[in-house]
Amino acid sequence: MRVGNGRDRSLLLMNQKEEQKQMALIVQKYGGTSVANVDRIKNVAERVVARKRKGDKLVVVVSALAGTTDQLLKMANSISDRPSGREMDMLLATGEQASVALLAMAIHALGEKAISFTGPQVGIITDESHTKARIIDIGTSRIEKALKENNVVIVAGFQGGTVSGEITTLGRGGSDLTAVALAKAVNAELCEIYTDVEGIYTADPRIVPDAQKLDVISYDEILELASLGAKVMQSRSIEVGKKFNVPILVRSSLNNAQGTLITKENKKMEEVVVSGVALHEGEAKVTIFKVPDRPGTAAKIFKIIAEAGINVDMIIQNKTETNATDISFTVYKNELRRAIDAVEKAACEVGAKNVTCDENIAKVSIVGVGMKSHTGVAAKMFDVLAKNKINIDMISTSEIKISCVVEGDKGKDAMRVMHEAFGLGQGPKKRKKK
Amino acid sequence: MRVGNGRDRSLLLMNQKEEQKQMALIVQKYGGTSVANVDRIKNVAERVVARKRKGDKLVVVVSALAGTTDQLLKMANSISDRPSGREMDMLLATGEQASVALLAMAIHALGEKAISFTGPQVGIITDESHTKARIIDIGTSRIEKALKENNVVIVAGFQGGTVSGEITTLGRGGSDLTAVALAKAVNAELCEIYTDVEGIYTADPRIVPDAQKLDVISYDEILELASLGAKVMQSRSIEVGKKFNVPILVRSSLNNAQGTLITKENKKMEEVVVSGVALHEGEAKVTIFKVPDRPGTAAKIFKIIAEAGINVDMIIQNKTETNATDISFTVYKNELRRAIDAVEKAACEVGAKNVTCDENIAKVSIVGVGMKSHTGVAAKMFDVLAKNKINIDMISTSEIKISCVVEGDKGKDAMRVMHEAFGLGQGPKKRKKK
Numbered sequence: 001m002r003v004g005n006g007r008d009r010s011l012l013l014m015n016q017k018e019e020q021k022q023m024a025l026i027v028q029k030y031g032g033t034s035v036a037n038v039d040r041i042k043n044v045a046e047r048v049v050a051r052k053r054k055g056d057k058l059v060v061v062v063s064a065l066a067g068t069t070d071q072l073l074k075m076a077n078s079i080s081d082r083p084s085g086r087e088m089d090m091l092l093a094t095g096e097q098a099s100v101a102l103l104a105m106a107i108h109a110l111g112e113k114a115i116s117f118t119g120p121q122v123g124i125i126t127d128e129s130h131t132k133a134r135i136i137d138i139g140t141s142r143i144e145k146a147l148k149e150n151n152v153v154i155v156a157g158f159q160g161g162t163v164s165g166e167i168t169t170l171g172r173g174g175s176d177l178t179a180v181a182l183a184k185a186v187n188a189e190l191c192e193i194y195t196d197v198e199g200i201y202t203a204d205p206r207i208v209p210d211a212q213k214l215d216v217i218s219y220d221e222i223l224e225l226a227s228l229g230a231k232v233m234q235s236r237s238i239e240v241g242k243k244f245n246v247p248i249l250v251r252s253s254l255n256n257a258q259g260t261l262i263t264k265e266n267k268k269m270e271e272v273v274v275s276g277v278a279l280h281e282g283e284a285k286v287t288i289f290k291v292p293d294r295p296g297t298a299a300k301i302f303k304i305i306a307e308a309g310i311n312v313d314m315i316i317q318n319k320t321e322t323n324a325t326d327i328s329f330t331v332y333k334n335e336l337r338r339a340i341d342a343v344e345k346a347a348c349e350v351g352a353k354n355v356t357c358d359e360n361i362a363k364v365s366i367v368g369v370g371m372k373s374h375t376g377v378a379a380k381m382f383d384v385l386a387k388n389k390i391n392i393d394m395i396s397t398s399e400i401k402i403s404c405v406v407e408g409d410k411g412k413d414a415m416r417v418m419h420e421a422f423g424l425g426q427g428p429k430k431r432k433k434k
Numbered sequence: 435m436r437v438g439n440g441r442d443r444s445l446l447l448m449n450q451k452e453e454q455k456q457m458a459l460i461v462q463k464y465g466g467t468s469v470a471n472v473d474r475i476k477n478v479a480e481r482v483v484a485r486k487r488k489g490d491k492l493v494v495v496v497s498a499l500a501g502t503t504d505q506l507l508k509m510a511n512s513i514s515d516r517p518s519g520r521e522m523d524m525l526l527a528t529g530e531q532a533s534v535a536l537l538a539m540a541i542h543a544l545g546e547k548a549i550s551f552t553g554p555q556v557g558i559i560t561d562e563s564h565t566k567a568r569i570i571d572i573g574t575s576r577i578e579k580a581l582k583e584n585n586v587v588i589v590a591g592f593q594g595g596t597v598s599g600e601i602t603t604l605g606r607g608g609s610d611l612t613a614v615a616l617a618k619a620v621n622a623e624l625c626e627i628y629t630d631v632e633g634i635y636t637a638d639p640r641i642v643p644d645a646q647k648l649d650v651i652s653y654d655e656i657l658e659l660a661s662l663g664a665k666v667m668q669s670r671s672i673e674v675g676k677k678f679n680v681p682i683l684v685r686s687s688l689n690n691a692q693g694t695l696i697t698k699e700n701k702k703m704e705e706v707v708v709s710g711v712a713l714h715e716g717e718a719k720v721t722i723f724k725v726p727d728r729p730g731t732a733a734k735i736f737k738i739i740a741e742a743g744i745n746v747d748m749i750i751q752n753k754t755e756t757n758a759t760d761i762s763f764t765v766y767k768n769e770l771r772r773a774i775d776a777v778e779k780a781a782c783e784v785g786a787k788n789v790t791c792d793e794n795i796a797k798v799s800i801v802g803v804g805m806k807s808h809t810g811v812a813a814k815m816f817d818v819l820a821k822n823k824i825n826i827d828m829i830s831t832s833e834i835k836i837s838c839v840v841e842g843d844k845g846k847d848a849m850r851v852m853h854e855a856f857g858l859g860q861g862p863k864k865r866k867k868k
Contacts, residue, residue, distance in 0.1 A: 101525035
């Protein structure tokens with residue numbers, strides 16, 4: 001029953017005004033868990049349609065249905081130890097192609113126009129590096145035509161095509177990259193990344209229960225957090241967002257929470273010293289003892305390690321005696337075996353004494369653009385760790401982050417005390433949109 | 435241990451000669467059951483590699499893994515009652531794309547070069563009729579280049595692309611069509627269709643245990659058999675084979691049996707009167723009683739039925755009284771409900787008396803190019819049926835086939851007595867390659 005339609009009408013007018021103001025070209029990206037099954041696909045379709053009916057023009061990037069890619073990979077691996085990159089791309093690209101078609105059908109079923117495209121169809125041109133191709137150009141005419149015809153444009157994430165007509169994929173996190181690059185290409189106002197978390201948190205809520213969702217974060221901060229072990233988005237897509245200044249909103253596809261906006265840094269952000277704490281437990285420490293202290297020795301060692309394809313993170317050199325030095329560095333645990341082989345070879349070549357490794361380490365990092373304009377942050381971090389009887393093994397810093405390697409079983413504790421010490425857990429959220 | 439290498443060498447020379455003679459460009463097609471899982475894909479790869487090592491150049495057309503298409507269809511149907519044809523094609527085309535990539539990997543694993551292509555990639559250009567597109571052109575430059583580079587060329591069956599870059603599919607049996615059309619386009623010596631049966635039989639061996647595999651059959655005969663209920667290949671691909679005179683060899687992917695060659699008719703074939711017996715139990719008979727006998731009445735009735743999209747097979751008109759006639763015809767059982775609706779409307783419009791239907795019918799047919807030059811075949815068929823107390827309800831004939839509709843539960847018996855009467859069950863096979 002309706003009462004007081006005079007007031008209703010004025011509300012309606014207000015809403016219309018607001019909607020007109022909001023009308024925009026938006027790129028949305030839905031990950032594999034958001035389209036894991038028929039019900040979730042329908043849910044995404046409903047969200048998309050509701051948004052379209054508010055007046056926005058939408059380009060929707062979709063990943064493969066959760067599990068599909070793994071299933072295809074499993075088949076490929078049971079057929080060949082080293083499947084060719086070209087054929088892997090041919091195989092894996094089918095996952096996203098299926099999900100865009102299904103989403104288009106679900107949108108049609110709700111009475112709205114939609115059209116799906118593969119990466120090559122829509123003009124996402126990449127280089128020839130199969131399984132990790134780089135986007136070199138994006139054609140927009142087909143998207144623009146379809147938008148003009150009032151379609152929701154659905155684009156298969158993660159894939160592209162070469163100028164010679166080969167199918168390529170963009171590597172891990174490729175669908176995020178598709179979305180951000182498309183947002184730049186079509187000049188969208190916003191790139192929304194839908195996922196199964198509500199946004200970016202001051203710390204991993206599974207470890208730090210009072211972690212707070214951030215309303216806003218800078219590209220540089222999220223890049224540091226991502227490289228430090230916070231799994232939100234792949235770094236490449238954030239780098240592209242930063243390069244072209246594409247605002248990225250990370251939010252959940254399962255509710256209407258506001259999400260976290262990734263944007264360029266502003267003065268307001270610097271008022272907060274630390275915006276997040278990250279923990280990385282996937283590294284191991286390798287030490288080479290008594291490396292002869294001659295120019296070029298370290299270069300020689302890390303050249304051999306690089307040639308073995310090992311990624312090295314932190315490096316510390318500590319001169320212990322007149323003519324020799326100890327060198328420590330961290331590598332990913334899953335590359336440790338290969339790293340040790342390479343390092344032992346290197347140690348032998350340069351005449352070092354011996355090599356040890358320690359898998360029981362954890363890296364705790366604090367990140368914040370406010371560090372640029374605040375002093376004493378590192379001192380406070382070291383002090384808090386000391387007071388909590390957590391020894392620091394290695395330290396590494398950048399303009400906006402400080403990382404400490406600590407004993408492996410102390411990593412989660414270290415994260416929690418950092419989070420508390422820098423006041424990240426106290427609601428209301430420390431940083432608001434300006 | 436080798437003994438008598440003089441003789442060995444002469445054998446070797448003979449083999450080489452034979453191989454040189456055999457060297458040819460072959461199109462092979464493997465259906466969904468032939469690539470149902472990883473082991474079967476590996477089996478196909480082994481067959482292909484063995485053939486390549488004999489010196490043949492191979493273009494291999496592959497269907498989707500058995501079950502994949504059904505699974506995709508199920509998802510689509512649970513999302514939409516009437517999914518758009520364009521999006522269905524987008525979805526279903528992924529099935530073949532995955533299987534060509536997997537087969538290429540399996541061939542690589544055996545040490546041979548192979549490259550996979552989607553329909554659009556390889557230049558299979560179709561019209562815009564989604565889900566049942568017709569091939570209008572096939573580019574061959576990419577295939578020829580890949581063959582020249584010593585690749586096994588693997589092509590996704592069932593699919594093509596329009597000139598405007600849309601993905602299309604060719605409808606049921608589309609992979610056979612891809613294979614036959616490609617064989618014509620690249621001027622292959624032979625198109626081999628691999629399936630889960632050993633070839634084409636004189637009758638369905640599940641019903642007629644002593645059915646014999648035919649070594650050779652003409653396009654026209656197989657077309658009649660296909661339309662009469664023998665499920666071997668879709669008619670469209672055989673029609674294309676006939677039009678362009680592409681020899682088609684139907685054989686099993688699970689053993690090395692010789693298979694059945696479908697080729698153009700020759701004198702030798704005519705020596706055999708009947709080459710096969712087919713049974714179709716999927717039809718029902720509809721009768722309209724006392725249709726006023728005026729010119730144009732039948733046309734009116736069948737126009738209404740056609741407009742309802744109902745396929746009509748046999749039609750018989752029997753004048754029962756001066757001014758009225760009874761009209762009977764057969765339709766597919768799965769279209770019977772809709773047919774009755776249309777027929778009752780038509781009967782009402784033309785002033786007929788009433789409509790009945792009979793689902794308990796079966797159609798038995800004998801087929802053979804030899805009928806052209808032999809007399810008394812129909813008489814023999816009717817006589818044998820009568821002797822076996824099988825009543826004939828309707829009769830229809832063409833130049834190379836005679837069909838009789840009999841009581842439904844007598845269909846299999848009718849098939850068996852025909853098979854015996856025309857000597858089809860007596861090994862050795864009645865018809866040899868010339």
